[in-house]
Amino acid sequence: MAHLEEEIFSLAREAGVDAVGICSATPFGSIEKMRFKTWLEGGNNAGMSWFERESDKRFIPAALLEGAKSAIVFRINFFRKGGDPRIALYAQSEDYHEVLKRKITKAISPLEEAGGKQRICVDTSPIAEKLLAFRAGLGWIGRNTLIITKQNGPWSFLGVVLTTLELEHCGYGLENGSCGKCRKCIDSCPTGALGDSGLDARKCISYLSIEKRRDRLSPDELSQIGNRLFGCDECLRACPFGKTAPNTKAEEFLTTIILPKDATFESLKNISDGTPISRAFRFTKRRKGNPKA
Ligand code: SF4
Ligand code: SF4
Known part of the structure; x- marks a missing residue:
C-alpha cells in the first residue's frame, strides 16, 4: 500500500472511522442508471424532487468534481443500545453530516498537500454513495436498501470524498457478503x-414522519405513523447482521434521547438543536413558505 493511502487510513482510525475503502471514480454503467430511472418513473421517490434533479450526475462522480479519479468511502457505526424507540436512532445524537465532515476533513489532509483537489459528500450531493461503498468493498446493499456489514448490520453512516488523485484500491475494515435468502427487513416493514x-x-x-408535511398526512398515514415521532427503524432492527452490533466508538454518536410518553412531533423542536431533527424543522419551515414545495 502506498504511503499516501496509509496516512489517510491512520488519520481516519485516529478520528474513529470504522472502515475506509478506496475505489475508482469511473462512471457507473447503464444498469444502475436504468434501475434508478425505473424507480423514479414508478413514483417511488414520493415527489422528493432532489432525487430527480441532476439524476444522471449521481452515476458520474466526475460530474461533481472535474477530473475525479478516485473515491474514498468512510463508514462509521452509529449503533448504541437504548434511546427512545419512537425516534430513529440516527437522529438521537449530534448531526452526522457535521461529525463526518469533521472526521473526514482531518483524514484527507494529506491529499491537498499531495496536490489533489477534493470534494467531500456527506448525504448532501447527488452521488451514488451506497454503490461507491459497495465498489470500495465496505459491505453490500441489503434488501432494506442500506449498506450492510457483518460487523454491525445496517447501522452505518457513509461519507464520500472524490479526489483528482489516482489512488491505490485498498482499505481497512473491508468485507463482502450478501443477504442470501433472508427477507426479514421486508417482512418486518409495517407498511409494505x-x-x-x-x-x-x-x-x-x-x-411520512420526516419529509411529508404534517397537515398533508391522510388519516391512514397518521395511523401508520402511530406513536412514532421521527423516522422508523423497523427494517434496521430486523436485520440479523445488526443484532450483535457493538456500540459506536464515536463519542459524538453515543447519546440517546428519551422523551415523556405524551411527547409530540412539535415537542421535538425543543430538543433538536444540533441533531439531524433540526434539519427537518428548517425544511418544513422552508416548505411552508413555498406553497409549491
Ligand atoms: S423505515 Fe420503516 S416503513 Fe420505511 S421501509 Fe423501513 S420498516 Fe418500512
Ligand atoms: S434483514 Fe436480511 S434481507 Fe434485510 S438487509 Fe438484513 S440481511 Fe438483508
Missing part, C-alpha cells in the same frame, strides 16, 4: 414499503 424492487417512499414511515 419494501419489496423486491426496493423502497416505495410513499409508504415508508420515515418519509
Whole structure:
C-alpha cells in the first residue's frame, strides 16, 4: 500500500472511522442508471424532487468534481443500545453530516498537500454513495436498501470524498457478503414499503414522519405513523447482521434521547438543536413558505 493511502487510513482510525475503502471514480454503467430511472418513473421517490434533479450526475462522480479519479468511502457505526424507540436512532445524537465532515476533513489532509483537489459528500450531493461503498468493498446493499456489514448490520453512516488523485484500491475494515435468502427487513416493514424492487417512499414511515408535511398526512398515514415521532427503524432492527452490533466508538454518536410518553412531533423542536431533527424543522419551515414545495 502506498504511503499516501496509509496516512489517510491512520488519520481516519485516529478520528474513529470504522472502515475506509478506496475505489475508482469511473462512471457507473447503464444498469444502475436504468434501475434508478425505473424507480423514479414508478413514483417511488414520493415527489422528493432532489432525487430527480441532476439524476444522471449521481452515476458520474466526475460530474461533481472535474477530473475525479478516485473515491474514498468512510463508514462509521452509529449503533448504541437504548434511546427512545419512537425516534430513529440516527437522529438521537449530534448531526452526522457535521461529525463526518469533521472526521473526514482531518483524514484527507494529506491529499491537498499531495496536490489533489477534493470534494467531500456527506448525504448532501447527488452521488451514488451506497454503490461507491459497495465498489470500495465496505459491505453490500441489503434488501432494506442500506449498506450492510457483518460487523454491525445496517447501522452505518457513509461519507464520500472524490479526489483528482489516482489512488491505490485498498482499505481497512473491508468485507463482502450478501443477504442470501433472508427477507426479514421486508417482512418486518409495517407498511409494505419494501419489496423486491426496493423502497416505495410513499409508504415508508420515515418519509411520512420526516419529509411529508404534517397537515398533508391522510388519516391512514397518521395511523401508520402511530406513536412514532421521527423516522422508523423497523427494517434496521430486523436485520440479523445488526443484532450483535457493538456500540459506536464515536463519542459524538453515543447519546440517546428519551422523551415523556405524551411527547409530540412539535415537542421535538425543543430538543433538536444540533441533531439531524433540526434539519427537518428548517425544511418544513422552508416548505411552508413555498406553497409549491
Ligand atoms: S423505515 Fe420503516 S416503513 Fe420505511 S421501509 Fe423501513 S420498516 Fe418500512
Ligand atoms: S434483514 Fe436480511 S434481507 Fe434485510 S438487509 Fe438484513 S440481511 Fe438483508
